[in-house]
Amino acid sequence: xxxxxxxxxxxxxxxxxxxxxxxxxxxxxxxxxxxxxxxxxxxxxxxxxxxxxxxxxxxxxxxxxxxxxxxxxxxxxxxxxxxxxxxxxxxxxxxxxxxxxxxxxxxxxxxxxxxxxxxxxxxxxxxxxxxxxxxxxxxxxxxxxxxxxxxxxxxxxxxxxxxxxxxxxxxxxxxxxxxxxxxxxxxxxxxxxxxxxxxxxxxxxxxxxxxxxxxxxxxxxxxxxxxxxxxxxxxxxxxxxxxxxxxxxxxxxxxxxxxxxxxxxxxxxxxxxxxxxxxxxxxxxxxxxxxxxxxxxxxxxxxxxxxxxxxxxxxxxxxxxxxxxxxxxxxxxxxxxxx
Ligand SMILES: *Cc1c(COP(=O)(O)O)cnc(C)c1O
Numbered sequence: 001x002x003x004x005x006x007x008x009x010x011x012x013x014x015x016x017x018x019x020x021x022x023x024x025x026x027x028x029x030x031x032x033x034x035x036x037x038x039x040x041x042x043x044x045x046x047x048x049x050x051x052x053x054x055x056x057x058x059x060x061x062x063x064x065x066x067x068x069x070x071x072x073x074x075x076x077x078x079x080x081x082x083x084x085x086x087x088x089x090x091x092x093x094x095x096x097x098x099x100x101x102x103x104x105x106x107x108x109x110x111x112x113x114x115x116x117x118x119x120x121x122x123x124x125x126x127x128x129x130x131x132x133x134x135x136x137x138x139x140x141x142x143x144x145x146x147x148x149x150x151x152x153x154x155x156x157x158x159x160x161x162x163x164x165x166x167x168x169x170x171x172x173x174x175x176x177x178x179x180x181x182x183x184x185x186x187x188x189x190x191x192x193x194x195x196x197x198x199x200x201x202x203x204x205x206x207x208x209x210x211x212x213x214x215x216x217x218x219x220x221x222x223x224x225x226x227x228x229x230x231x232x233x234x235x236x237x238x239x240x241x242x243x244x245x246x247x248x249x250x251x252x253x254x255x256x257x258x259x260x261x262x263x264x265x266x267x268x269x270x271x272x273x274x275x276x277x278x279x280x281x282x283x284x285x286x287x288x289x290x291x292x293x294x295x296x297x298x299x300x301x302x303x304x305x306x307x308x309x310x311x312x313x314x315x316x317x318x319x320x321x322x323x324x325x326x327x328x329x330x331x332x333x334x335x336x337x338x339x
Pocket of ligand 1: 057058059060061063084085137139140141170172173198200201209
C-alpha cells in the first residue's frame with residue numbers, strides 16, 4: 001500500500017469518471033463546437049451567476065489569463081506573499097502580462113481590507129506602478145488550506161470599488177472552502193470580477209480549470225487563451241470528467257477534511273512535532289521540533305511507502321484526497337502513533 005499525500009493532484013480518474021470521459025460527445029472547441037465543453041462552461045457560469053466561463057488546461061493558465069484581462073504592462077497586482085500567482089506560476093505575471101506584484105505580509109495567505117488600502121499606489125504618483133488589481137486565493141495553498149472570512153472579502157470588494165481595481169479570485173480549492181463554510185458559489189460570483197476554479201485537485205479530474213466572469217471582461221479571454229497555447233480541439237473528453245466530478249465528487253470533500261483533522265490530532269500529540277497549523281480543509285501543515293532532521297523524518301516515512309512533502313524550514317505538508325482511502329488512513333494513523 002503506497003500512501004501519497006504530497007498533493008491532492010496525484011489522484012487518478014475513477015472507473016465512473018473514465019466511463020464518462022470515454023462516452024463524451026465532442027467537437028472542435030477552438031470553433032466552440034464541443035458540446036461537453038460548452039455544457040461545463042454553461043454549468044459553471046450558471047453556478048456562479050456570471051455571464052461566461054472558459055475551459056483551460058491548467059489553473060495557472062486560467063489565472064494568467066485573468067491577470068492579463070485586468071491589467072496593462074507596467075501595472076501592479078496586490079496579492080499575498082504566499083500567493084500561487086507569485087510563487088508557483090513561473091513568474092508568469094511578469095512574463096505574460098508585464099506586471100509586478102505588490103506583496104502583502106498576510107496571515108496564512110490572507111490579508112485585510114486595510115492592508116489592501118495601504119498597498120495601493122496613489123494613481124497620480126507616476127513614479128510608482130499603477131495599481132489595477134487585487135488577487136486573493138481561497139482556500140490558501142501555502143497558507144495550509146485556510147478559508148477566508150467572507151466579510152473581509154466583502155470589505156476588500158469595497159476598497160476595489162473605491163479605487164477602481166479589478167478583483168480576481170484564485171479558487172483552485174474554492175470547492176473545499178465552500179464545503180467547509182457552506183457559502184454558495186453565487187456569493188463568490190457576486191463579489192469577484194473573475195474566478196478560476198480547478199478540477200484536478202480535490203475533484204479528482206486528470207486536468208482542467210475554468211475561468212468565470214462577466215461578458216465585458218471575458219470577451220478577451222478566449223484570445224488570451226489562444227495566445228498562451230490553450231486553444232484545444234476535442235477537449236470534451238476532459239470536460240466530461242469535470243461534469244462527472246461536479247455530480248459525484250463535490251459532496252464527498254468533507255470526508256477529506258475529516259481525515260485531515262484526524263491526522264492533525266495525532267500529529268499534535270507527537271513529541272517530535274513543534275506545531276500543527278489550524279486545519280480547516282484538506283491540507284495539513286506541521287513543523288518538526290528543531291532537533292528533528294527533516295530529511296531523516298521524510299525518509300523514515302518513505303521507507304514505509306508514505307510520501308509527503310517538505311516545504312523548507314522544518315515545515316511539512318500532507319494533503320488528503322479522493323484516492324486516500326479509509327484503509328490508508330487507518331494505516332497512516334497507526335504508523336504516526338509509533339513515532
Ligand atoms: C494548483 C493551484 C493552481 C493551479 O495550478 P495548475 O497546476 O497550473 O493547475 C492555482 N492556484 C492554486 C492556489 C493552486 O493550488
